[in-house]
Amino acid sequence: MSELDQFDLKILRELAADGRLSGRELAERIGLSLTPTVRRVRRLEEEQYIQGYGAQLNEQQLVGSISVFVSVTLEKQSESVIARFEGTVTKCPEVMSCFLMSGDADYNLRVVVKDLESYHHFLTRTLTRIPGVAHIKSSFALKTVLIRPAPLL
Amino acid sequence: MSELDQFDLKILRELAADGRLSGRELAERIGLSLTPTVRRVRRLEEEQYIQGYGAQLNEQQLVGSISVFVSVTLEKQSESVIARFEGTVTKCPEVMSCFLMSGDADYNLRVVVKDLESYHHFLTRTLTRIPGVAHIKSSFALKTVLIRPAPLL
DNA sequence: ACTGAAAATAAATCGCA
DNA sequence: TGCGATTTATTTTCAGT
Numbered sequence: 001m002s003e004l005d006q007f008d009l010k011i012l013r014e015l016a017a018d019g020r021l022s023g024r025e026l027a028e029r030i031g032l033s034l035t036p037t038v039r040r041v042r043r044l045e046e047e048q049y050i051q052g053y054g055a056q057l058n059e060q061q062l063v064g065s066i067s068v069f070v071s072v073t074l075e076k077q078s079e080s081v082i083a084r085f086e087g088t089v090t091k092c093p094e095v096m097s098c099f100l101m102s103g104d105a106d107y108n109l110r111v112v113v114k115d116l117e118s119y120h121h122f123l124t125r126t127l128t129r130i131p132g133v134a135h136i137k138s139s140f141a142l143k144t145v146l147i148r149p150a151p152l153l
Numbered sequence: 154m155s156e157l158d159q160f161d162l163k164i165l166r167e168l169a170a171d172g173r174l175s176g177r178e179l180a181e182r183i184g185l186s187l188t189p190t191v192r193r194v195r196r197l198e199e200e201q202y203i204q205g206y207g208a209q210l211n212e213q214q215l216v217g218s219i220s221v222f223v224s225v226t227l228e229k230q231s232e233s234v235i236a237r238f239e240g241t242v243t244k245c246p247e248v249m250s251c252f253l254m255s256g257d258a259d260y261n262l263r264v265v266v267k268d269l270e271s272y273h274h275f276l277t278r279t280l281t282r283i284p285g286v287a288h289i290k291s292s293f294a295l296k297t298v299l300i301r302p303a304p305l306l
Numbered sequence: 307a308c309t310g311a312a313a314a315t316a317a318a319t320c321g322c323a
Numbered sequence: 324t325g326c327g328a329t330t331t332a333t334t335t336t337c338a339g340t
Contacts, residue, residue, distance in 0.1 A: 012208070012210060012215070015207070015208035016207050016208050016210055017205075017207065018205070018206060018207070019172050019173060019206040019207045019208045020172060020173055020206045022316075022317060022318095023317070023318075024316080024317070032325090033324085033325055033326070034317095034318090034325085034326085035324070035325060035326075036324060036325070038318080038319095039324090048211050048214065049210065049211055049214055049215060050208045050209065050210060050211070051209045051210070051211050052170075052171070052208075052209045052302075053171060053172040053173045053206065053207070053208055053209065054168070054169050054170065054171070054172045054206070054207065054209055054302050054303055055165070055168035055169050055172045055203045055205075055206050055303065056203065056204045056205045056206065056207055056302075056303065057165060057169055057202065057203060057204070057303045057304055057306075058201050058202055058203070058204050059303075059304050061201065061202055062165070062202060062304055062306065063304045063306075067252060069252075069254075069261060086298050086299075089298070089299065090298070090299050093304065093305035093306070095299065095301075096300075096301050096304065097299055097300045097301065098297075098298040098299040099220060099222075099294035099295075099296065099297055099298060100294065100295045100296040100297075100298055101222075101292055101293065101294055101295065102292070102293045102294070102295050103292065103293075107298070108222060108292070108294070112304065139254055139255070139256060139261070140254065140255045140256075141252035141253065141254055141255070141261070142252075142253045142254065142255050143252065143253040144251075144252055144253075145239050145242070145243070145251040145252060145253055145260070146239075146242065146243050146248065146250055146251040147249075147250045148248075148249050148250065149207050149302065150207055150208065150209065150210045150212075151210055151212050151215055151216045151246065151249065151265065152246035153210075153215065153216075153246070175332075175333060175334085176333070176334070177332080177333065177334090185308080186308060186309050186310075187309090187310090187333095187334090187335095188307095188308070188309070188310090188335095188336095189307070189308055189309090191334080191335085192307095
């Protein structure tokens, strides 16, 4: 996997800000002609620096305005419990992110719901029903200060 | 702001998965002809259901593989302290998200760095130097189970 | 409101310097 | 690598249902 030069970084910055830029426009912005620009983009895609392109949807407007950070502790960290837990939360549309944490070997989820009732529903119908879940702690966000769709280069 | 029908939801799903779909291809996939499809996309953009389009960059490959959840407590929640804190973290490229939390009225950040040294640097050079920061607690992620680029509809 | 077609633009591709 | 012409898509517009 080759190193990235200044042109590559410019390409990534431009495409992160506008994923629908045409080759011509992109070439103009980074100051390179069309052919090498397109070639570089292909390489960045192949080497997975660019994983895909997507519309940025309004999370609040579409799914709800409440973000809840949920800390989940499992009773035991057996393979099957872990696999089932991760598989289940990945399928839940409410779950926007999930990390396995150090320390007590628990999970940190961010769940987005439209109101407290929906959250309660998610908690009782989904989360607590996953086998091996020992403890759940919920922390509510009052305000979203920042969510970056892509890392800043 | 009008309600979304099944076609609108299909459009959002398709564009979330591939933001560079052409009108023709999108129309084909949702089962509507070109003209109304394009009109609907414009409307979804205008009404901010679609906030933009972006390349999905590989966070791990580009900025680092360590995600740290940082809980920050402020000494007092005065306007100026809050404004300065939020302004500063928004400018940090390491900070991927920031939420104002209920409870102790502190912040929950996700910071991505390439190694522990970088994290230490961020902590001492940036975070602890913001006026009004009283307490910082760091929790490290061992594994990223899931980060959804867009909400699931 | 949606369809279908036609016209005008723009983009990807490929040979060549 | 970079340039430019050809081929191919894509967007826009308009008349019709």
